[in-house]
Amino acid sequence: MNFLQTVNEAWNSLYSNKMRSILTTLGIVIGVAAVIAMIAIGTGAQDTILNQISGIGTNLLFIFEGNEEDSSITVSPLTMQDANAIGDVFAAPHVELVAPVIQGSGTIKFSGETKSTQIFGVTPSFQAVRNYELIEGEFISEENVNGRASVVLIGVDVAEQLFGQSENLVGETVTIDGQPFRIIGILAPKGGGQFGSQDNVVLVPITTARSRLMTREQGKVDIIYLKAISADSVPEATSEVQEILRKRHRTDLGEDDFTIYSQQDFLTLASSITNVFKIFLSGIAGISLLVGGIGIMNIMLVSVTERTKEIGLRKAIGAKKKDILIQFLTESSLLSMMGGILGIILGWIISALVGSFATTQGVAFQPQVDLGAILLATVFSTAVGLFFGIYPANKAANLEPVEALRHE
Amino acid sequence: MDKTVIKIKDITKIYKLGDIEVPALCGVTFKVKKGEVISIMGPSGSGKSTLMNIIGCLDRLTSGEYILDNEDVSNLDDDQLAQIRNQKVGFVFQNFNLLSRSTALANVELPLRYAGITENRIEMAQKALESVGLGDRIHHKPPELSGGQQQRVAIARALINNPAIILADEPTGNLDSRSGDEIMELLLGLNKDYGTTLIIVTHDPKIAARTARTIQIFDGLIKESKS
Ligand SMILES: Nc1ncnc2c1ncn2[C@@H]1O[C@H](COP(=O)(O)OP(=O)(O)OP(=O)(O)O)[C@@H](O)[C@H]1O
Numbered sequence: 001m002n003f004l005q006t007v008n009e010a011w012n013s014l015y016s017n018k019m020r021s022i023l024t025t026l027g028i029v030i031g032v033a034a035v036i037a038m039i040a041i042g043t044g045a046q047d048t049i050l051n052q053i054s055g056i057g058t059n060l061l062f063i064f065e066g067n068e069e070d071s072s073i074t075v076s077p078l079t080m081q082d083a084n085a086i087g088d089v090f091a092a093p094h095v096e097l098v099a100p101v102i103q104g105s106g107t108i109k110f111s112g113e114t115k116s117t118q119i120f121g122v123t124p125s126f127q128a129v130r131n132y133e134l135i136e137g138e139f140i141s142e143e144n145v146n147g148r149a150s151v152v153l154i155g156v157d158v159a160e161q162l163f164g165q166s167e168n169l170v171g172e173t174v175t176i177d178g179q180p181f182r183i184i185g186i187l188a189p190k191g192g193g194q195f196g197s198q199d200n201v202v203l204v205p206i207t208t209a210r211s212r213l214m215t216r217e218q219g220k221v222d223i224i225y226l227k228a229i230s231a232d233s234v235p236e237a238t239s240e241v242q243e244i245l246r247k248r249h250r251t252d253l254g255e256d257d258f259t260i261y262s263q264q265d266f267l268t269l270a271s272s273i274t275n276v277f278k279i280f281l282s283g284i285a286g287i288s289l290l291v292g293g294i295g296i297m298n299i300m301l302v303s304v305t306e307r308t309k310e311i312g313l314r315k316a317i318g319a320k321k322k323d324i325l326i327q328f329l330t331e332s333s334l335l336s337m338m339g340g341i342l343g344i345i346l347g348w349i350i351s352a353l354v355g356s357f358a359t360t361q362g363v364a365f366q367p368q369v370d371l372g373a374i375l376l377a378t379v380f381s382t383a384v385g386l387f388f389g390i391y392p393a394n395k396a397a398n399l400e401p402v403e404a405l406r407h408e
Numbered sequence: 409m410d411k412t413v414i415k416i417k418d419i420t421k422i423y424k425l426g427d428i429e430v431p432a433l434c435g436v437t438f439k440v441k442k443g444e445v446i447s448i449m450g451p452s453g454s455g456k457s458t459l460m461n462i463i464g465c466l467d468r469l470t471s472g473e474y475i476l477d478n479e480d481v482s483n484l485d486d487d488q489l490a491q492i493r494n495q496k497v498g499f500v501f502q503n504f505n506l507l508s509r510s511t512a513l514a515n516v517e518l519p520l521r522y523a524g525i526t527e528n529r530i531e532m533a534q535k536a537l538e539s540v541g542l543g544d545r546i547h548h549k550p551p552e553l554s555g556g557q558q559q560r561v562a563i564a565r566a567l568i569n570n571p572a573i574i575l576a577d578e579p580t581g582n583l584d585s586r587s588g589d590e591i592m593e594l595l596l597g598l599n600k601d602y603g604t605t606l607i608i609v610t611h612d613p614k615i616a617a618r619t620a621r622t623i624q625i626f627d628g629l630i631k632e633s634k635s
């Protein structure tokens with residue numbers, strides 16, 4: 001029998017039971033929409049996260065104390081002297097800038113308003129290393145550092161919370177953990193990140209932070225940020241830093257007591273985490289597709305029972321098993337394929353809605369519906385229809401003609 | 409060439425209902441020649457439909473031998489039987505058995521599709537409908553046709569593959585006497601015009617009187633008259 005005619009006949013049969021067909025399809029529609037939306041949202045989230053990490057700067061390196069593979073070794077902490085040694089252009093020609101940092105958290109107050117925030121104790125080079133721009137004012141200077149000045153730069157989130165504005169604030173005095181600080185600048189917004197807002201921060205001179213806000217041993221720092229002269233020179237910069245620190249920490253022979261991460265390490269880590277997240281979401285969506293398939297099987301079984309007499313008649317006038325099998329499989333695949341198409345459209349709409357909702361919430365996040373997901377959903381939903389149609393179609397094909405004809 | 413279309417020898421049909429065996433045919437033997445018109449009569453439950461189903465290859469016999477159109481059909485598999493039904497047998501049922509969602513044309517065309525014919529199906533189906541006097545009703549669906557007209561569609565469907573035999577199991581049973589008469593005229597006319605072999609099951613002695621040969625069945629055994 002001709003393929004188009006078979007499809008046409010299946011269509012007519014489904015059409016003659018419109019309401020039932022639509023309700024049956026619903027299971028597949030929801031399943032496919034879930035798959036499409038989940039993959040789109042997962043991909044969008046992944047892109048956003050990776051972009052944010054890349055946005056930190058592609059030639060950035062981070063040095064932490066300790067060795068994540070071996071926690072038993074004795075660790076000598078990173079110090080300002082380490083940072084200065086790395087900053088030596090002769091010992092580390094591929095390192096452009098070094099920014100030692102101590103970090104913690106605290107509460108910042110201004111006339112009754114308070115905000116919990118991240119506090120970074122930094123040096124002037126931090127601005128260039130992290131690409132901070134200022135709305136107004138100036139960054140922390142050498143003099144501020146040397147004089148342990150009680151000055152602070154605040155992020156826009158902090159400014160909005162305390163003052164309800166993010167301009168004309170230079171010169172105001174706020175208190176951090178009870179100590180007065182004078183505002184010398186406002187940081188331009190960097191947008192939200194997966195590690196919390198990057199705008200809910202305050203920057204103070206590293207020396208001030210150590211002596212007034214956080215207790216640290218003399219000279220100790222938490223992280224050393226450094227910028228290689230280019231993205232390509234990250235490996236050279238890494239080995240130069242390793243050499244310097246091994247010498248200074250006398251770990252030439254044993255294990256390193258520090259760890260260097262590059263931008264790339266974070267990218268790799270983040271994409272493997274987001275991949276797991278995507279697979280997890282798709283798995284849940286896949287289960288709903290399975291449930292949709294069982295719905296199709298159920299309705300096809302009802303349909304076979306209802307049409308027993310018709311099957312008997314078709315056999316009486318010469319239909320072979322194969323003909324009946326194809327007839328019912330075509331119906332079930334058509335049913336689920338249409339569900340798949342509707343599901344793709346619905347999934348697309350859901351993704352777009354999530355995207356625009358995220359935008360209104362100030363999160364730069366665009367779900368990505370890609371062709372691969374659409375193809376996968378179409379093929380998979382049709383396959384679900386075929387698979388779950390096999391049992392009912394087989395049942396129909398194996399009916400005895402006389403028995404079937406006698407059926408009422 | 410052998411003029412015998414049906415050669416049935418000592419066939420039995422026993423239905424099994426759990427442990428109980430219900431004999432429906434208990435050794436039936438007869439022959440039908442090409443172009444014959446035969447009526448089958450007998451009380452209800454005597455085995456008429458059972459015999460028709462076996463002649464039409466819808467059902468399998470329990471024992472015996474059956475040769476249809478020079479082919480032994482006693483031991484064929486399901487698909488081979490389907491092909492025999494498609495090519496050599498035309499069925500006319502008491503309750504018409506049309507596909508109610510399809511037009512008269514599509515109903516008549518269906519056996520051609522199962523025969524694997526790809527060309528001129530519509531034309532052939534249309535001609536068959538014209539030959540039963542329904543040329544102006546080809547796009548009607550069964551619910552839009554009278555009982556007599558539906559049975560004409562069924563006859564057109566039975567004719568379409570030029571079968572060796574047409575089997576009609578109480579074809580007028582669901583019709584009033586006037587359309588019943590018209591259907592009988594049509595069937596007998598086919599025999600007269602094209603020499604189609606006809607076997608008709610009936611409870612009506614007036615119909616039986618119009619056939620040259622009548623087979624009587626009692627409790628699964630036959631007793632011929634007028635042969
Ligand atoms: N599927 C079946 N299972 C068990 N017994 C059956 C089956 N079909 C028919 N029989 C029995 O076989 C016998 C013959 O039935 P059949 O239908 O051939 O009678 P019939 O002569 O056509 O009767 P009617 O004139 O009422 O149509 C009956 O006793 C019936 O009960």
Ligand SMILES: [Mg+2]
Pocket residue numbers: 456457458577
């Ligand atoms: Mg009967």
